[in-house]
Amino acid sequence: MSANPAIGTPAPTLAGSAKALTALALALGTFMQVLDTSIANVSIPTIAGNLGVSANQGTWVITSFAVANGVSVPLTGWLMQRFGVVRTFVISVALFTIASLLCGLAWSLPSLIMFRVLQGAVSGPMIPGSQALLINVFGPNKRNTALSIWSITTLTAPIAGPLLGGYISDNYIWPWIFLINVPVGLFCVWICWKNLKSQETPTRKLPIDRVGLMLLFVWVGALQILFDKGKDLDWFNSPVIVALAAVTVIAFAAWLIWELTDKHPIVDLSLFKSRSFTLGTIALCLGYAVFFGNVVLMPLWLQSFLGYTATWAGLVSAPSGVTAVLTAIMMGRLMRRYDPRWLAASSFALYATSYFMRAHFTADSTFLVFMVPQLVQGFAMGLFFISLLSVTFDRLPAHKVPAASGLSNFLRITAGSFATSLTTTFWDRRETLHQSRLAEGISIYAPSYQQSLGQLHQLGLSDQSAAGAMTQAMVVQSYLLSSLDIFYLSAWLCVALIPLCFLVRRPAAGGSITAAAD
Secondary structure, eight states: OOOOOOOOOOSOOOOOOHHHHHHHHHHHHHHHHHHHHHHHTHHHHHHHHHHTOHHHHHHHHHHHHHHHHHGGGHHHHHHHHHOOOOHHHHHHHHHHHHHHHHHHHHOSHHHHHHHHHHHOOOOOHHHHHHHHHHHHHHHGGGHHHHHHHHHHHHHHHHHHHHHHHHHHHHHTTTTHHHTTTHHHHHHHHHHHHHHHHHOOOOOOOOOOHHHHHHHHHHHHHOOOOOOHHHTTTTGGGGGHHHHHHHHHHHHHHHHHHHHHHHHSSSGGGGGGSHHHHHHHHHHHHHHHHHHHHHHHHHHHHHHSSSSSOHHHHHHHHHHHHHHHHHHHHHHHHHHHOOOOOHHHHHHHHHHHHHEEEEEEEOOOOHHHHHHHHHHHHHHHHHHHHHHHHHHHHTTOOOGGGHHHHHOOOOOOOOHHHHHHHHHHHHHHHHHHHHHHHHHOOTTSHHHHHHHHHHHHHTTOOHHHHHHHHHHHHHHHHHHHHHHHHHHHHHHHHHHHHHHGSSSOOOOOOTTTOSSSOH
């Protein structure tokens, strides 16, 4: 399992405009893949409305891509060693471009989800491939330059995602959020194959753990469907949910036994013998799950109940990307001066601060009030990935780092997709609870109720329309209270994760960061 394989090619032969153009194409490959994890977030209400489904059902557009991408990551190392890094990357981008075209042509939610699964499944090698090839293009002497370009690309894409998705949804039709990948993908495929095919890496035949991969797909897929459909089917009162739970448990147990006994496992579970890797991965996954759940919730809430357009919801989210990039630029200096464990703890403290700030939102909060916590979150993002990856991969043997990178990325992506389902389920459940409590405290004979009813009558509303308007106001207030509950819970979860950063060993001085943050 590998997400950052070594490139065993000679010194780079590209120079001048060819080198710059190839670096641009590789950066765009990363940009496209990361962009597609966030561009749909602000467009979910628009997509759902156009396809005639609820916004909660529309979140499958996000989770289906994330799960498929996560499951495909373990295959990356095998593919690159079997077919070569250049060929694997170029084919992955080509298939991703075709899948993007199919997403744009989707005629229903099931068809869109099917094409998103395909898009996620074929995109596994794109991020590690672009990282490895960028390093090769610039050469070992300029490795830090290559990684800086790669890192900034992965952090600027989340800025562009909500903005671009919102603008397209408001001014054009939603399929264009996927169709814009087509010309970019064609450019990337053409330039990379033309300039890099002569630098293909050696290939060799390797066995592949087909049983392990199949079992992995079964239990992760069953668990994701369980989370997504549980709220609609009343959880374990439904035989479908019970069956999915049984499949998850049985497939996971079989997968675990198989991976521990197979000679060439798709996932190297022996990595968990390292305390730093185990605790660092737990902190990385839980922190990312909290972050990603809120990334999905915020634009959904703003558009569904506060009257924000997709563009303005994207503008609320954009500042986090700006501060994340600024922080990432300074991380090299910070890592040399400070213990990465303290930087990781600081990231959780900043996340918690951001969520505590959100927990004081009101229904009439201004755009600036919504935006400021996003700025704080950006600083947390810039610290979070790099510092935790440094802690997680500390003292691992060099030959195990690629496998460790792939495993941590798989678990992180999967945790994010599960968090999406859990967050939306919790959001709906708490809304129901708050609405019932608000309804209990309202009496049609109360002076405040009669006064509000009279004001609505003056606006020309009938008794029935006025009652409907007041019910809608109660629903908006209930979802606000539910959102505040999630923000408070997220903040305290981040506080609880701070001590975890200090249970790992202090990383060796001068340790390098070799894994992808996103």
